[in-house]
Amino acid sequence: MHYLSVGDLAQAYQMRRHNAALQTHLARLTEEMTTGVRSDLAEAVSGDFRALAGLDRSLATLAAYKTATDEAALLTQTVQSALETVQELATDLGPGLLSAATTGTPTLMDTTAGDARQKFASVVSALNTQVADRYLLSGTATDRKPIADADSILSALGVATAGQVTAAGVASAVAAWFDAPSGGGGFLDAAYGGAAAPFAPFGIGAGESATMDLTAADPAIRDLLEGFALGALVAEGTLSGDDAGRAVLLRRSGEALLAAGNDMAAVRARVGSVEARIAGASARNAAEASALQIARNGLVAADPYDTATAIQAVQTQIETLYTLTARLSRLSLTDYLG
Numbered sequence: 001m002h003y004l005s006v007g008d009l010a011q012a013y014q015m016r017r018h019n020a021a022l023q024t025h026l027a028r029l030t031e032e033m034t035t036g037v038r039s040d041l042a043e044a045v046s047g048d049f050r051a052l053a054g055l056d057r058s059l060a061t062l063a064a065y066k067t068a069t070d071e072a073a074l075l076t077q078t079v080q081s082a083l084e085t086v087q088e089l090a091t092d093l094g095p096g097l098l099s100a101a102t103t104g105t106p107t108l109m110d111t112t113a114g115d116a117r118q119k120f121a122s123v124v125s126a127l128n129t130q131v132a133d134r135y136l137l138s139g140t141a142t143d144r145k146p147i148a149d150a151d152s153i154l155s156a157l158g159v160a161t162a163g164q165v166t167a168a169g170v171a172s173a174v175a176a177w178f179d180a181p182s183g184g185g186g187f188l189d190a191a192y193g194g195a196a197a198p199f200a201p202f203g204i205g206a207g208e209s210a211t212m213d214l215t216a217a218d219p220a221i222r223d224l225l226e227g228f229a230l231g232a233l234v235a236e237g238t239l240s241g242d243d244a245g246r247a248v249l250l251r252r253s254g255e256a257l258l259a260a261g262n263d264m265a266a267v268r269a270r271v272g273s274v275e276a277r278i279a280g281a282s283a284r285n286a287a288e289a290s291a292l293q294i295a296r297n298g299l300v301a302a303d304p305y306d307t308a309t310a311i312q313a314v315q316t317q318i319e320t321l322y323t324l325t326a327r328l329s330r331l332s333l334t335d336y337l338g
Contacts, residue, residue, distance in 0.1 A: 023318070052296065055292055055295060055296045056296070058288075058292050059289060059292050059293065059296070061206075062285050062288060062289040062292070063289075065203070065204060065205055065206075065281075065285050066282070066285060066286070066289075068202060068203050068204060069202075069204045069205075069278055069281055069282040069285065070282075071202075072202035072204060072210060072212075072278045073275070073278050073279065073282065074131060075131060075134075075136055075199075075212070076212055076271055076274050076275045076278060077275065078129060078131050078136060079129075079136050079137070079212065079214065079271055080268060080271050080272065080275065081129075082126045082127060082129045082136070082137075083264060083267060083268045083271065084268065085122075085123075085126045086123050086126050086127065086221075086224065086264065087261055087264040087265065087268065089119045089122060089123055089126075089228075090123075090224060090227065090228070090257040090258075090260055090261045090264065091257075091258075091261050092119075093115065093116060093119050093228070093231070093254075093257055094227075094254045094255075094257035094258040094261065095254065095258075096112050096115065096254070097112055097116065097231055097250045097251070097253050097254030097257065098250075098251060098254035098255070098258075099112075100112035100113075100247075100250050101247045101248070101250040101251035101254060102247075102251075104243060104244070104247045106243055109234065109243070109246055109247060109250060110235070112231070112250060113231055113232070113234035113235035113246075113250065114235045115231075116228060116230075116231025116232050116234070116235060116250075116253060117150075117231070117232040117235035117236070119228060120150050120154075120225075120228040120229060120231070120232040121149075121150040123224070123225065123228055124147050124148075124149060124150045124153070124225075127146060127147050127216050127221065128145050128146060128147055135194070137194065137214065137215050137216040137221075138193065138194030138195060138215065138216070139194045139195035139196065139197050139198045139199065139215045139217075140195045140197045140198070140199065140200065141193070141194045141195035142199075144193045144194055144195075145193050146192065146193055146194040146215065146216035146217075147191055147192065147193065147216050147225075148190070148191045148192075148193065150232070152190075152191070153187075153190075153191050153225075153229065154229065154232055154233065154236055156177070156190045156191065157173075157174055157177060157229055157233060158233075158236065158238075160173050160174070160176075160177045160186075161173045161174060161233070161238060165239075165242075166245060167239060167242075167244075167245040167246075167248035167249050167252070168248075170230075170233065170238055170239065170245075170249060171230065171248075171249065171252050174226060174229060174230055174233070175226060178222045178223070178225065178226040178229075179222070182196070187217075187222055187225075188217060192216060192217050194215050194216060194217065195215075196215075196217070198211070198212065198213035198214070198215055199211070199212050199213070202278065204277070204278055204281035204282070204285075205281045205284065205285060208281055210274050210277045210278050210281070211274070212271065212274045214267065214270065214271060218267065220260065220263040220264060220266070220267045221264075221267070223256065223259070223260045223263060224256075224257070224260035224261075224263070224264060226256060226260075227253050227254075227255075227256030227257040227259075227260050228253070228257065230249050230250075230252055230253035230256060231249070231250055231253035231254075231257075233249065234246050234249050234250060234253075
């Protein structure tokens, strides 16, 4: 009878190679257990990557849309917050102006006019809000401040109302300045620093976009600024010494602010509709991404039970190999002959 034997050195190499193969297999199974994804994608998809590539492309597109909707939501929410601040300031100041105009007390009128002056600066600051170094109410000119500072506006209005000695004349000059078209030397030329074109539409989904067309040149915003400016001009000394005229200006300022407050509610509703559109698109994109991810997992996911069973089997093989290696290492010629 002939026996085939393996030399000690060859047997050692064979054991080492078998051990390395088992360790590699164990590492692959452990990774699959940890990540939940099969390491051999070619085997998972039977060599046909078309479905997996299509899913990955769709998921990448939805990820890009998520970035776009998140950015659009941030911009519109910030604009909404600025408009809320402006509307609250108008709502708070309007009744006080009407009360001061009704009483006609110089001290009360001075105090209320001073409050209008301060709130006018706050309104301008709120409308000049920016996110990520982009002004939100400047249209496409996001690098330019939409409205000049309050002092500059009041200085321009001082020039526009120079020579007016009645409240009606001052109010008419202020209204003409704010309502003047581009090129007329009014608000659009002297105070508005943005572009005439609004923001470009936000791409929020496949074939879907949302447009926020609000700028600081909107008539509702100009009417609001006009209301604040009338009260602020009184604080700047317009019609100084004419308490009756000052009272008229404060009354017109209060009435304008109350009316503008209602108009701002409509403006906020416009922005709110854009917010709702963005939120709806974001929810649809998230649902689609979740469905696609589930489909992708169905292709490449490693079954936890099968993986755990395989790991247990490999561990058993490794333990068996270690046991055999230990026994073989104790063999000697003396033990064999004995």
